[in-house]
Amino acid sequence: MELATEKKMEKTVQLADRVNRISISPTMVVLQEAEKLKAQGIDVADFGPGEPDFPTPEHIKRAVVRALEENRTKYTPVAGITPLRQAICDWHAAQLGSAYQPSECVVNVGGKHAIFNAICSLINPGDEVIIGAPYWVSYPDMVKYAGGTPVFVETLANDAFILRASQVEAAATPNTKIVIANSPNNPTGSVIPPMEFARLQDFCNRHDIWLLSDECYSHFVYKDAKPFSAASIPGPKDRLIVAGSFSKTFAMTGLRLGYILAPKPLVDAIAKLQSQSTSNPTSIIQYAGLAAMRGSMDSVAAMQEEYARRREHILAGLRAIPGVTCTPPMGAFYVFPNVAAHFSPQMPDTTAVAKQLLEREHVAVTPGEAFGAPGYLRLSYATSMERIDEGLRRLARFFGKAA
Numbered sequence: 001m002e003l004a005t006e007k008k009m010e011k012t013v014q015l016a017d018r019v020n021r022i023s024i025s026p027t028m029v030v031l032q033e034a035e036k037l038k039a040q041g042i043d044v045a046d047f048g049p050g051e052p053d054f055p056t057p058e059h060i061k062r063a064v065v066r067a068l069e070e071n072r073t074k075y076t077p078v079a080g081i082t083p084l085r086q087a088i089c090d091w092h093a094a095q096l097g098s099a100y101q102p103s104e105c106v107v108n109v110g111g112k113h114a115i116f117n118a119i120c121s122l123i124n125p126g127d128e129v130i131i132g133a134p135y136w137v138s139y140p141d142m143v144k145y146a147g148g149t150p151v152f153v154e155t156l157a158n159d160a161f162i163l164r165a166s167q168v169e170a171a172a173t174p175n176t177k178i179v180i181a182n183s184p185n186n187p188t189g190s191v192i193p194p195m196e197f198a199r200l201q202d203f204c205n206r207h208d209i210w211l212l213s214d215e216c217y218s219h220f221v222y223k224d225a226k227p228f229s230a231a232s233i234p235g236p237k238d239r240l241i242v243a244g245s246f247s248k249t250f251a252m253t254g255l256r257l258g259y260i261l262a263p264k265p266l267v268d269a270i271a272k273l274q275s276q277s278t279s280n281p282t283s284i285i286q287y288a289g290l291a292a293m294r295g296s297m298d299s300v301a302a303m304q305e306e307y308a309r310r311r312e313h314i315l316a317g318l319r320a321i322p323g324v325t326c327t328p329p330m331g332a333f334y335v336f337p338n339v340a341a342h343f344s345p346q347m348p349d350t351t352a353v354a355k356q357l358l359e360r361e362h363v364a365v366t367p368g369e370a371f372g373a374p375g376y377l378r379l380s381y382a383t384s385m386e387r388i389d390e391g392l393r394r395l396a397r398f399f400g401k402a403a
């Protein structure tokens with residue numbers, strides 16, 4: 001009997017092909033290493049986090065508590081409560097110039113879930129999805145999970161990492177099903193100008209290709225850039241998917257709330273998928289979302305202002321380091337410097353740079369390889385000005401020695 005149990009434990013686990021096709025998010029790996037050092041009491045200058053360092057605004061927190069006290073703890077409709085779907089449509093129309101009905105809105109467990117469900121609802125084996133590189137780490141794996149093939153289009157630092165319609169056109173084939181546009185972009189901070197977006201949308205419409213516009217950072221834009229949605233471009237929207245998130249805009253990453261705005265048949269398909277997987281997003285968090293959509297945008301404006309200040313500061317600090325170049329980001333809360341001039345036989349890529357930075361200077365950054373961009377590091381400036389200064393001092397010392 002004992003022998004049989006032992007034998008059983010030795011057996012390898014035969015996982016499904018779709019799970020073997022994907023890997024753990026590489027950004028999480030860096031965060032885990034930094035967390036280990038912090039747990040040992042080490043003072044880490046942490047440029048890793050992809051989330052706001054601000055607390056969730058008071059009126060949103062109060063709405064969660066109120067919902068709990070009012071016993072709003074039961075199942076809700078799978079696609080979200082109707083007042084929230086209506087409020088998202090109203091907010092999106094007022095903030096970003098769209099015109100959706102609640103039947104064209106489905107609420108999800110965060111923007112990641114929203115994009116995952118949209119991809120899984122559309123992609124068949126053999127379908128291709130065009131993704132601008134550098135890219136948010138999850139897109140390629142989501143496409144692979146669904147059985148599709150990611151096709152990368154390299155955006156260029158000297159073109160502000162803008163995804164151009166001409167590049168998409170050159171990469172498209174009869175198998176292209178979706179083009180993903182992420183503006184503002186994680187990791188580069190690039191913002192696609194409205195004219196270029198219109199060209200992308202026109203190309204997709206003419207070729208019956210879906211345009212998936214990930215607008216999770218819409219409200220964090222700088223200089224001349226204004227919050228913008230592809231849904232505000234005149235013309236047909238029957239191949240447009242807008243993915244939105246409460247995570248960054250309202251500093252509520254852990255509460256997990258996002259949405260899709262899309263033609264009703266796709267919204268219905270996503271709701272069907274949710275009905276057999278997650279069911280509704282957490283009931284009380286939907287009330288947080290309602291408060292966010294109906295409440296004041298002052299806290300969002302305050303966060304934007306603070307990010308703008310930090311952006312200037314970190315850009316100036318990085319550019320003062322010899323051998324480091326940095327395209328100014330126009331949105332999100334990341335800078336994406338190129339440090340390839342510091343490569344050496346001991347430090348041949350940015351994975352090695354990030355490792356040594358963490359070991360020698362206790363600075364946490366995300367290597368560019370994670371985003372399909374060797375030579376670059378991603379630094380989040382969703383951290384205090386003091387911590388940015390401390391991190392810059394250590395970076396200057398590190399690259400001073402490394403050069």
Ligand SMILES: Cc1ncc(COP(=O)(O)O)c(C=O)c1O
Pocket residue numbers: 050109110111112113136182185186214216244245246247248253257258
């Ligand atoms: C570009 C981009 N899209 C979507 C998401 C998803 O965010 P969430 O699932 O927290 O809404 C993220 C989070 O880092 C992101 O960077």
